[in-house]
Amino acid sequence: MTQAMQEEQSVLVDEVGPSYLEQYREYLPSQVNREVWSSRFVLFVENLSVSFDGFKALDMPHYGVRHGELRVIIGPNGAGKTTFCDLVSGKTRPSAGQVYFDSKEITNMDESEIALRGIGRKFQTPTVFDSLTTYENLLLALPGNQAWKNNLFRSETQKESVAIDAILEKVSLAEHRDKLAKSLSHGQRQWLAISALVIAKPKLLLVDEPAAGLTDSETEKTAELLLELAKEHTLVVIEHDMEFVRRLDSTVTVLNEGKVLAEGSMAEMERNEEVVEAYLGR
Numbered sequence: 677m678t679q680a681m682q683e684e685q686s687v688l689v690d691e692v693g694p695s696y697l698e699q700y701r702e703y704l705p706s707q708v709n710r711e712v713w714s715s716r717f718v719l720f721v722e723n724l725s726v727s728f729d730g731f732k733a734l735d736m737p738h739y740g741v742r743h744g745e746l747r748v749i750i751g752p753n754g755a756g757k758t759t760f761c762d763l764v765s766g767k768t769r770p771s772a773g774q775v776y777f778d779s780k781e782i783t784n785m786d787e788s789e790i791a792l793r794g795i796g797r798k799f800q801t802p803t804v805f806d807s808l809t810t811y812e813n814l815l816l817a818l819p820g821n822q823a824w825k826n827n828l829f830r831s832e833t834q835k836e837s838v839a840i841d842a843i844l845e846k847v848s849l850a851e852h853r854d855k856l857a858k859s860l861s862h863g864q865r866q867w868l869a870i871s872a873l874v875i876a877k878p879k880l881l882l883v884d885e886p887a888a889g890l891t892d893s894e895t896e897k898t899a900e901l902l903l904e905l906a907k908e909h910t911l912v913v914i915e916h917d918m919e920f921v922r923r924l925d926s927t928v929t930v931l932n933e934g935k936v937l938a939e940g941s942m943a944e945m946e947r948n949e950e951v952v953e954a955y956l957g958r
């Protein structure tokens with residue numbers, strides 16, 4: 677590397693470092709009153725890390741999502757993206773650090789309690805119930821139906837049934853309403869899984885790889901759907917497909933080997949040497 681290149685790189689790194697930290701610095705939940713951080717951020721993690729057999733899968737000094745924000749996390753395979761969702765949703769216990777959500781610390785709460793508090797999650801492999809119809813899958817996702825017992829649904833109210841039909845319309849599944857989920861295409865299953873998430877009315881949606889395995893036109897449609905949802909919801913979307921991420925046009929956080937490399941617009945990430953080297957340029 678020439679000296680000029682080195683200088684340019686250090687300028688770029690400096691640009692990224694403070695600017696992404698700056699927006700968090702005055703709101704660290706460990707340093708300020710709850711009213712201060714929670715007025716701006718719905719989710720905040722501080723010094724969050726997890727190790728598996730001595731291997732640090734995630735090490736995140738600060739990360740916050742503002743109320744109503746659409747955020748994207750990108751990074752190579754094994755970067756820790758799904759691990760981030762596991763820690764925030766309570767599936768995995770952190771080795772150190774704190775997770776704050778909706779005015780409270782939720783570190784070490786049970787997965788089910790965190791879900792009830794309002795963090796909804798679409799897993800990397802969409803979980804839908806094959807032997808139920810599209811409509812029944814959404815019935816099951818209604819608030820209060822998660823503790824589903826004796827194979828019986830609580831009967832839906834008129835309002836809930838209208839809400840289900842509205843979301844089915846939005847994701848172009850209305851004509852598949854009474855078909856078994858196993859007859860749906862991969863893309864339609866992704867949309868059903870996202871719909872189930874929305875019907876449960878979470879305060880924060882974690883959406884892990886919604887475009888994985890989709891055709892170009894399905895990917896485009898998924899981006900439109902998430903942008904539409906972003907008008908009324910706070911979302912963190914994890915994705916590999918760069919065209920898709922560009923379309924979302926939101927603040928991107930780049931993870932690599934469990935660490936936050938940079939945070940900013942997609943255009944900024946594309947100018948960041950470290951990010952290009954670790955991920956984008958490959």
Ligand SMILES: Nc1ncnc2c1ncn2[C@@H]1O[C@H](COP(=O)(O)OP(=O)(O)OP(=O)(O)O)[C@@H](O)[C@H]1O
Nearest residue numbers: 728733751752753754755756757758759760768800
């Ligand atoms: N429960 C676990 N036990 C042991 N190792 C784990 C566990 N969860 C994740 N890991 C490891 O942590 C690292 C990060 O994995 P993670 O699934 O978060 O990556 P990712 O960024 O989601 O990758 P991908 O793009 O492939 O989905 C990987 O090396 C993975 O093997």
Ligand SMILES: [Mg+2]
Nearest residue numbers: 757758759800
């Ligand atoms: Mg993953």
